[in-house]
Amino acid sequence: MALLGENGMHPNLLEITDLKTRFFTEQGVVPAVDGVSLQIKRGGALGLLGESGCGKSVTGYSILRLVRPPGRIVGGEIRYYGRETSRGEDLTALDERSEELRQVRGAEIAMIFQEPMTSLDPLFSVGSQIMEAILYHQDVTKSEARKIAIETLDRVRMPQPADVMKNYPHQLSGGMRQRVMIAIALSCQPKLLIADEPTTALDVTTEAQILELMRELQDELGMAILFITHDLGVIAEMAEDVAVMYLGKVVERSDIETLFADPQHPYTQALMQSIPKIGQKAGRLEAIRGMVPSPGNVPAGCPFHPRCNSAISGLCDTKAPQLQQTRAGHWVSCFLYDDGSNAKIVTQNNSLDRKTPLP
Amino acid sequence: MIKKLTLLTVLLIAVSALGLVSSQSMYNEAPALAEMVAAGELPPVDERLPAEPLVIEPVEEIGQYGGTWRAVDNGEGNGWTQMTASVEPFLKWNRDVNGFRPNIVTDWEWNEDATELTVNFRQGVKWSDGDPMTVDDYLFWWNDMVLDENVPVNAPFGTTVQGELMSVEKIDDYTLHFSFPHSNPLFLEYKSRGAYHSSLHIVPEHYMRQFHPKYSDAEDAADLVNHYGWSSRLHHPGMPTLYAWMVTDYVEGQRLVLERNPYYWKVDTAGNQLPYIDRLDITIPEGNVNELVALKGIAGEIDFQSRGINLLDIPLVIENQEAGDYRVIIWNNGDYAWPWIMPMYDYPDEGIVDLMYMKEFRQALSHAINRDRINEITSLGMATARQFSLSAESPEFQTEEGAAFYQEWAASYASYDPELAGQLLDSIGVVDADGDGWRDRPDGTALEVIVDVPAEDTPTVDRMDLIKEDWDAVGLNTVLNIITWSVVSDRHFSGDIMIRAWGSAAAWGLVSAATVWTPIEGVTYSVGGARIGDYYNSGGERGVAPRPGSMLEQLQDAYTELISILDPDERNAKLLEAYQIHIDEGPITIGTVGEHPNALIVKSNFRNVPDFGLTAGWDLAFPGTADPEQFFFDQDG
């Protein structure tokens, strides 16, 4: 248990401990999130970095309990210290349809998504969709809610917010819609915002504007952000701390400067090298060898070893490394920094258990 | 005449005397009518009845007034209701259909060569609105409808002789004189068949004038025809009638209600004005009549129903007698063949017609049919296997000699003998020439026996199915052409049919549908083909001539001779001679099974229903001929 801060407040807003989320598909069980532990500080910004399919989004969904069948959280704890500031509460223990959880969603923790084009109900006006969030969390009248909504739209730098209220999602551009999404998320002033690749679907200029906006808002409102992305550049701009995920596991964790200065895990290193840098000649881009295996078909040992240039045969392909602190605040899960003495021997880490009954 | 007048005077004196002494009537009437009389809404019964009402002898007993008679009828003209409640012709069949009895017409007189006829109408008969019925009502039909070119009503059968119209003359209000260009001895019989003919021809002139373009501002005769025509005449509540019940309500496609005619001109032997039953409530189904009859019958929702009970439903209605509180009476359907198989001698393929004219070919077709099997499978084994030989009840078969003749005819070529059939075919060269398993024509070309069957006539479809197997078995490649009735008819008139099979009605030698045995009319039921009948009917102007000297020509000649014979006995004897051609020349039309039983659903307390009835012949007008006005509900029993 971490130390309590002043006035009994826990220093972290959210603590994820050994989270396991699995998908029970027809081909077997897919361990999308496999023992992830993270901490988000109050008002802090944590970046969750990884390629498609590494489980970073599922981690985000798990926090708000948005994982739907056949996915299910099977283990671990998500402790939220937003309301119960000292003891916290375990979000995984709440019933999915419970009122308690509903009051967390939107009001305490809000989320914005990758696809602003499809994330709004096409049949309702933008205004009503923002007001809906407000009306379900705050004891205000309709006209007050409208006022708040317009203010929020204004806050997300939406031009002519009062007019936009009447618009329907299909009338807005992608960037505008993402602003609306952010407005919805911010309308109830949550303590944590989960941003799931919020700029992936946007063009570069819009992306920059949105990121800029989010940074400003974070400063203004003092909320924490969990920023999920595959884009190192975005991470560099947005996050204070970073966790790198690969195939459902966190492989490296540190503050942003450390990570960029000294990436330790071969996967992180590879990621860094795959970014084109100014001055570097095109065509010399270093790509990571091979493809990400299916999460339903995780290799034995260290999941990254088939693609790893530094893999130690006989070790990396049999044993799974554990997250080790290599320096203060820098955690890596790799045998290069670990003698393997406390590593588990996993001969077959393939969770494709075909005998598991289907949901 | 003098006698009548005296009687009338006596009666008048008696009535007025009675009127002075008491209000006692000579006749009794239904309680409901008596109330109306008491209320002054209706004249007393004696005034409503003619001086000499027709006295009807009840079948079992004097009945009781009251009750509603529920039945089912099809929506097309309510034909069955008309057969029940609209049969009031000049003369009416006896209940055993052996001759006619006076009805509207009380007496008549022919001249010697049957070209002049004087008939007397029953005096004092009133329409259901109280208006007197006179010969003018008949003359309106003849002069203003048949003879009026603007009215699409044709001169019916019997009113023309050899293509020339009769003429009619009014002698007095109750006497008509008919003149015919040639002998027409069967005129009254022709006119008295069924619910059409004269039952239809006496129209309420005082009422119909309002629809006639000549007498009103009607634009055309559509409304007139609508009120007159067979298929729609029961659709008009308030239209005056001579029948026992008058239409009081009609809901298209759903319901027809008739109520007693207060002016009905018949009484029972105890002087009770008929009818006994208050009203008829007829349900008109949207779809299949037979199914609704069966359903309603077993549910006890039918009081009397003589038509529409499917042969195959008889076990069902018998089984549910007790539950539905009714009894099942079996009448004779009277069909002489169902199906009758008509080779068409006007088929355009001469090779086929050659075969048709060979009696061996037709005999082979007939012998190849396993009639007992058809009877077992499709007729519950309750029909009679027989040749095409008209109805056994026809008058010409009622003598000893006639009965014997009938037996011989019915049995001719009717045995199941496929071997003989094969030999007969061999004998005329219809053999398998090319070895494909099917017999070919004498010239060696392929022979296909094509039979047109109306799809709607399911018994015929079922039975032809079996006959096809029989014919296939003797090597005749048989094709059934099962098509809708209207198309069969079309093909019939255009001469495209090789062989036609359908269900027969009853046939009465000369009075009813003579053309089924001799080709004299251009109609679909004409033996040998419509166009051969039309040839005769048009005096050779249209149609197809029968082959010279053939049995078809012999039959036509025989008919020409027959219809001018005045003496009934002589006529019947000659008729048998003409029938002999059908035996000598092999079956001209092929019969199969006939005389099917016809079940009646009769409510347990529904009385005075005779045991005898012949339902297939519309000309015979059952159950109208059984006098439904004397049917009654036994309210005690």
Next chain:
Amino acid sequence: MVATGDTMPDSLIGPDFDAAETEVISVRRLMWLRFKRNRLALIGSIVLVLMYLAAVFAGFIGPYGLRETHEKFPASAPLLPRFIDDEGNFSLRPFVYAMESKVDTKTFKRVLTSNTEVKHYLHFFARGTPYTILGFIQTDIHLFHVNEPAKVFLLGTDKQGRDLFSRIFYGAQVSLTVGLVGVSLSLIFGTLIGIAGGYFGGLFDDVSQRVIEVLISFPQIPLWLALAALIPPTWTSAQRFFAISIVLSLVNWGGLSRQVRGMVYALREEDYVIAARYASASNWRIITKHLLPNTLSHILVIATISIPAMILGETALSFLGLGIQPPMTSWGLLLNQAQHTRVLIQQPWLLTPALFVVATIISFNFLGDGLRDAADPFAN
């Protein structure tokens, strides 16, 4: 399948994985897996396979011929094989007693009395009425058979004294193929117009869309009736069969065409089609090489889904007497004979064709449902 649908597009089975070496066969395999998983669809397809086999081998399965009448047994209740005789002795081999049949002149009912002296044992794979399979294999071996005079009618007989059990399978030949033929015609017609409309667009597309719009909104039965009334009544029952198929497909092609058009419309904008067009491939080539193969699985699914409607259509038309005519038979025609009060009350066995109709329709629905899910393995 999965309610969350697109919520983890980048996380689980996104396009990144398809190309992975382990998953090269995955599309087809995924379809099969998904289909196999749908137990109802699996049951449905098994039932259908059995039905179609039974239709092909109708002569073998039924002990009697299509038109074989048993004159003493019209509308007979089922005469089932038995294992226990009148004395209560058990026999492993099923047998029947010969029956005497007479009409009771009072009740007009047929009375059957069994002759218990002789047991007639059922013969399996025995010789009986000759028949042909698929029009060329001639044989007279039946699955089971009993020697005259004994009879075995598993489902009773119709009013003509024909074994209903045998006839149902002969009827299946018509009823089951009418849907296939009708759907094939719809497919050809609908696909051609759909692809043409979707690919070329323009006036042709507008007109065909308008026609289809009216066509698919029109209630089917009145249209069927009107069109069935057009069939020349002089046609033979085989011609009628095809005419009915055409009528069914004329009413049905619209929906199919519309869906095909929609897919082509979408595909038209796909990179590879545009690329093909820039490579100046001919329209025909683009349609046959690119559009058709890519829409095929969907077209097949749509086809499967529209078969039940066609089978029902045939049943309805024949039920009304406007469909198949004897000597052919079909389930609708068999049911046409069963729509009598007496059948429902006294001869309920004549309704068994309805069970076959219902089972077939349900199976097709199950199958279609399963195929639809399977055809779109990335839907979730």
Next chain:
Amino acid sequence: MAQYILRRVIAILPTLFLITIFGFLVMEAPAGDFVTSYIVRQYGHGNTEAARIEDELRSFFALDRPVYERFVTWLARFAQGDFGDSFDLRRPVRDILNDRIGLTLTISLATFAISWGIGIPLGVYSATHQYSKTDNFLTTVTFVGLGLPDFLLALAFLILGWQLTGEVLTGLQSVEFLDQPWSPAKLLDLIKHMVIPVCAVVITGTAWVMRVMRGNLLDQLGRDYIITLRAKGVPERVIIWKHAVKNSLHPLIAALGQTLAWLINGFTITSIVLELPTIQSVYLNATLQQDVYLAGTILILIGFLVLIGTLLADIILAWMDPRIRYE
């Protein structure tokens, strides 16, 4: 919006004309005409007279005129609201339809209301409880319901009704009520007669609505915006009923276009089996008897309702869906 509607209405007119020609031709095309079928039926009823006046009958019904002439005459009158007379029933087609439209709509609207009223909630329940026992049960029932032709059900219900009550509940009213003014007893009688047809048709109808609803709702529930709604803490009930259901009504509303025509011609065979005095029964008979004006009018009426229905559905969709509205 007004312009949109106007444009659609104008687009309907040529289609309507085509339907009219089609309707007339389809009725005209079969071999023979009303007179031939009339004569034959009359013979079947024992009236041998009709055959003798075939030509007169034909000229009486104006069937001796060429097809195009009759079509033009009829169309001209049709445009004025005169649909011609039925040959068979000898009444104006208009009157026949007027007589029947009331009961036809009563039964079809009842059927429609019940199947949608039951089908939608059950579909929603099924979709929101996917793979639950109830869902599996309902899905199976749906499949069976879709497999059962309603006319067979009607037949079965009729017999069942007879065995239970001893009454044959064909038609829609007992004869004794036919001409009576409306009274509670008459209404009760009508309802009693409606039970069988409504049940028979509702079973298939509900199955269809349920299946469509379930499928679409499942599809909608998988959409991104649902996640957004959940993430912003909207109660599940509101997510389903306010958002997902509204979004999944699209195909059902599109089907409303067909429903309008269905209302007057939806369950033809059931109507015939149960002897219902509806337009459907008249249509079948008219088609079989080549009663051209009656059958043709109904066919065209159906076509007309199809077009109107489609238009209405489009308007409702436009009203509901801003994407269509602002196109």
